[in-house]
Amino acid sequence: MKTIKTEPYIPEDVKVEEVGENRITITVAPFESGYAITFAHPLRRLLLSSSVGYAAIALRIEGVTHEFDSIRGIVEDVSQFIANLKHIRFNIKDKQNDSSVDLSYNFKGPMVLNGRDLVNDLTDIVNPDVYLATINENFSLNFSLVIKKGIGYVPSEEIRADIPEGYIPLDAYFTPVKRVVYDINNVLLEDNPNFEELVFDIQTDGQIKPLEAFKDAIAVMYKQMSIFGVELNEISTPSRNTEDSGELRTLLMTLSSLDLSARCFNCLDRSGLKYVGELTLMQENDIKNIKNMGKKSFDEIAEKLQELGYPIGVEISEDLVAMFSRKLAKLKA
Template identity: 30%
Template sequence: MINNISIKCLKSDKIESGACHGQFLINSLRSGQGITIGNQLRRVLLNDLGGMAITAIRIAGVSHEFSTIPGVREDILEILLNLKGVVLRSNTQSPQFGRLKIQGPIVVTADLIQLPSNLELVNPNHYLMTISTANVIEIEFKFEYGMGYKLASQTFLEEDENYLQLDTIFMPVQKVDFKIENVYDNANNITERLFLDIWTNGSISPNEALKSAAQVTIDLFSLLVEEKQTTKINKLKPEIQSISIEPYTNIAIEELQLSVRAYNCLKKAQINTVGDLLQYSPEKLQELKNFGRKSSIEVFSTLKNKLGIILK
């Protein structure tokens, strides 16, 4: 029975560079529950947990990522790549800033970055660059909290024009594996036990990650048991189905305010009114010259949103 379920930590250890591994055992699951729970936890662990990471840097005297810094062995792209490996532990989700000002010659590692008090380095010995001359290097770092990953091409904002953006990985969980074993009792009844292996980057322990994933799942499914929206959805259906399309057939397509591409394609095909348009299925529309799937979706969405006409 579900009341007999128990969870036990079988292993918890640190790997290289501060990374962590933990193995957990969930006992007394009914047949079929192992894969359900294992899949759910794995997806949440890999997708829905957040972390703090470097998202942008500003280097004195450098304006773009293809520059070089005099006296530094690595170019800017290599330095950006090295910075992606810096792992941070944080007790805040608000943006933070750090600074590095150092004179060479020296091998620069992550522990030389001056961090705010609410950030902590997980891998202080992580290599960043080598300064081979007596030059002074000054870098400002921007730290942000997020989930999943963020591509640099999506983060060029006007207020950040002096910053070089990084492809940022926020996910604290690096890998999750699980396996299921059947357990037979004296009466030959079958229960399952689930072995769950979690690897993190060290910013969160596997035990904390598992608890957070379980809480996210609880919060998500608790919303599904609320039935406040059910009656509203049921009331809307007959109203939409009762709309007649007859009064709208003589409306000019200009009234739909379509994009220039979709509008020009329709006019070239002698489609001048909504009535003309309703003679076409999505498949027939896509056969028009230069009229693709995106334009077809736009037209039928506009009919639904503006006129309440829903077509199969």
């Protein structure tokens, strides 16, 4: 006899395993039948389309006027140089001011120019062995780059109007996620073989760790779906159980999923804080008194909590606090 349910089963088991360089598997179970694909497909799309990365968007080479020009002092022509450049993956070192950097380089031949040669005080290269060009003897190659932070793919035609004069626009491949596949397997739960296990296989290029990319995709999904909570509340009030369930998920969001600045996140992490709910239960002075908490970091936290619908000092129902406390104790056990 089939059990009559009033709500779907909520998965409880999550396992993360490193299976290679910048590659992990994430296993989540058990899902009700049909639920695994419901979450798998949109998360895969978000990982591929919404993960933040860095790319060169503009290039200027001394003595070069357009992308079909040639350079006497190097083996490659400009178009091949650009093709090689697109394979080099940058990382901006200053995560608090990482939206854009301008770089200038000067190299004198003879030498083989690789990705590692582009490392400087502003940027790292995550694939240092990538070949860029061969510079001939007694020739100096001078060029400048604009590196931007972004998501997805932006063709050079859409960039042309936004770059400095004299620069060649480049197709920008921001996406740091190289590969996302998933498998769905049947698992047994309480003698029922129709539950599902979802296994993600995620690989990045090194600009971002795959687990961080996955958390960011979850955060994007939360933000995209939050509009329904705002708009629908004006139409009707959800049942208490539905409301508490959604609010509990928000409180259980990890702080690492909020896209906080490195300084702000490290301050909270060193204090042992991991979840949004822990911050919502603190008063304003308690947050300000966290060690190394500056005004800028406090303002950033206040803004994030406001976006989530939990401004600092907001009153939370005793039932929700109790549910969160029980779940938190289990997570930290």
